[in-house]
Amino acid sequence: MSKTIKIQILHELAMNSAKNETYQMGVVEKAVDAKLITAAFHEQAGNEAYHEAMLSRYMFSQIEVLKTFFADYLTGGGNVAEDATISGAEANGVTEILLSVSDRFNDGYVKTLARLSQKFVEDRMIYLWWHSVSKEFAAIYGGAAEEDRAGIMACFNKTAPSAPVYRFPTAIEIKYPIIPARGDVPGIITPDNTGHVQDVQLFSNPWIIGIGDDSEISYTIYGEDNGVSVIDDIMVRADNPCCQPCIGSDGCWHLRGMSAGFSVVTLFSRHNDQVFAKFAVRVVK
């Protein structure tokens, strides 16, 4: 099994972060030495068209670098390719990255992954910005980007394998015999209608089989997840030996008429008290 993760990189936020960080650096530099006024002006990534163009180039290239980190964690059909969004989402200023990952990816980390991915792109942008101006500042943001990368990798730690479980039925539905309700008398008692029905009422609406007949009892069981791998643990009991539940040659439960009489027949789960069904039988010659 696999999961699909969708994370978004917001372009405006990335550009703004780069501008903010470089603005602050420039202000500090000016304060330290007034001679640096002109230098600081140019260090501050601003709204100049060529600054925007540089930042844009950094951003889109680093988004691609980010995507390569995910290569080791992809499952399924290598669905990083589902990033058809690069072209489509640019208009909205968002890059959507879709990842098909192991089912054991911890859902709790998806927001962490999104934010660290965004921050990685930003830190790398600022790193590249300073790279041509100040190696010292560049190193600071290069280091921050490395930390982001380590965090991104850590998000993909697999959770423990899920424990194997036996899945027992949570509901049963009789398919055969068909004993419809007659007036106020229901045909078959299941956990849903036990509240207002007495066993004795069943005798007003029995299933009739002959002595020596071998009649199949058919049912469907349901489990959690709508019946995934549910285990059949249904047993059948007759209250009166006039009829005898048995396993037929087809492997299904059968009811065999032994002698004339009445009986209540109960189908029940050996593991779940809430799963049962009852009906009445009259055995005739």
Place this chain on the structure above:
Amino acid sequence: MSKTITLNLNKALIFEAVKADSFDTARIEKVEDPVKLAAAAAAQQGGEDHQERQMLRYLKAALGKFEALMSEFVDVADGSIEDTLSSSQDVFTVTMIVNDRYNNGLATPMSSLCEDYLVNQMLYDWWRKSKPEYSKNFVVDAQDAIDHIRLCLAKTAPSSSSVDYTDVTGTVTQNQNQTDNEQNNQDSDPA
């Protein structure tokens, strides 16, 4: 994105400031030493045609230096700094196309500082021949004016983004392919 700054300057005001300054200095010299009467008359600038022409030349040179110094701050584009200085018009303007993050409130201080720079630079040129030592004061003043003009051109903080960091989120979708297969097996399972 960019903004246009227009500095409105007055040639007559600038000339008047230069004349007043040189007049004052020469007068003090005369008082100290009457022998210098003739020298002082020549040192006092103004009125004479040749002095007016000199001043116009100094002004053009000073304005040229100012524009060259601003080249670091104006937009990278042709015609991003221009002036309308001429010999016939008193009022002239300097137009600069600057970054969008220029602080509008500093346009007027910048205009005053620009005039101060031009006057000091002209006085330096004026005194350079007759009193070289004295002229150095004006270099210092002109440099001071330029330093403050540079401060006027500092970038303001970037405008805040319309999205917040908390807007960065991710989602997980459970893929159903394999569970569908198991469901199919179950459908054929009834006992």
